[in-house]
Each structure stands twice: as structure tokens, then as C-alpha cells.
Amino acid sequence: MKRFWIRRGLKFFAFGLLFMTLASLAVMGLWNALLPALFAVPAIGFGQALGLLVLSRILFGGFGRGGWGGRPGGHGAWRGDGRADWKQKMEERWKNLTPEQRDKMRQRWESKCGGRGRWERPQTTEPAEPTTTSL
Numbered sequence: 001m002k003r004f005w006i007r008r009g010l011k012f013f014a015f016g017l018l019f020m021t022l023a024s025l026a027v028m029g030l031w032n033a034l035l036p037a038l039f040a041v042p043a044i045g046f047g048q049a050l051g052l053l054v055l056s057r058i059l060f061g062g063f064g065r066g067g068w069g070g071r072p073g074g075h076g077a078w079r080g081d082g083r084a085d086w087k088q089k090m091e092e093r094w095k096n097l098t099p100e101q102r103d104k105m106r107q108r109w110e111s112k113c114g115g116r117g118r119w120e121r122p123q124t125t126e127p128a129e130p131t132t133t134s135l
Contacts, residue, residue: 020050020053023053024046024049024050024053025046025049027049027052027053028044028045028046028048028049031043031044031049031052032044
């Protein structure tokens with residue numbers, strides 16, 4: 001069993017090293033193909049491209065995991081992943097409110113949002129007019 005974990009760890013390390021090598025080569029190739037001609041900057045080597053990748057990771061938090069805003073193991077709210085979590089939490093909170101608390105919350109939302117929300121749509125008693133299209 002111990003060999004399995006050692007082998008798995010070595011595979012993980014090898015793939016990580018391969019990914020960093022390919023990413024560095026891509027950065028180096030793109031930099032050297034575009035920037036010297038566009039902005040008259042010097043060409044860079046492999047080590048400098050790797051340094052740029054590490055710097056961009058520190059400054060912007062790329063490469064998948066890590067998340068935006070310091071959420072460990074998660075993805076950022078700007079990617080849209082946090083919205084489902086927020087909606088589920090709000091639904092749970094709403095279920096736990098008393099009817100008086102719900103009315104108070106509706107009034108606050110109406111005053112802040114300027115009108116009725118999805119939770120309270122007026123019921124129409126009139127049938128909808130049929131739409132006809134002429135060709």
C-alpha cells in the first residue's frame with residue numbers, strides 16, 4: 001500500500017513539472033514572438049518565463065485551485081460558482097424565518113430594490129391576450 005502512495009506522489013510531481021515546463025515554454029514563445037516586435041523589449045529565456053508564471057500566480061491567483069478572494073479549494077465568485085451556494089444559504093435562512101420576519105424582510109427588500117420581487121408577484125385575473133403574427 002505504501003508503494004501505491006509513493007508511485008502516485010511521483011506521478012503527481014511529474015505531471016506538475018510537465019505542466020510548468022509546457023506553460024513556461026508557451027509564455028516564452030508568445031513573449032518572444034510578440035513583445036519584441038511590438039514594444040521593443042528584449043527576448044526572455046525559459047527561467048524568466050517560469051518566473052513570470054510564478055509572479056502571475058502570486059499576483060492574480062491562477063492555475064485552477066486556490067480561488068478568488070482567498071477561499072481555499074474553491075473558485076471565485078466572479079466565475080459564477082459561488083452563486084449557487086449563496087442561493088442555497090438564502091433559501092435555508094428564508095425557511096427558518098417566522099411569517100412576521102418574512103414580511104419585514106420583504107418590506108426591506110422592496111424599499112431597497114424599488115418594487116416587488118420574485119417572491120410576491122401580483123396575480124392577474126384577466127386571461128392573457130392571444131398573440132397573432134401576420135406574415
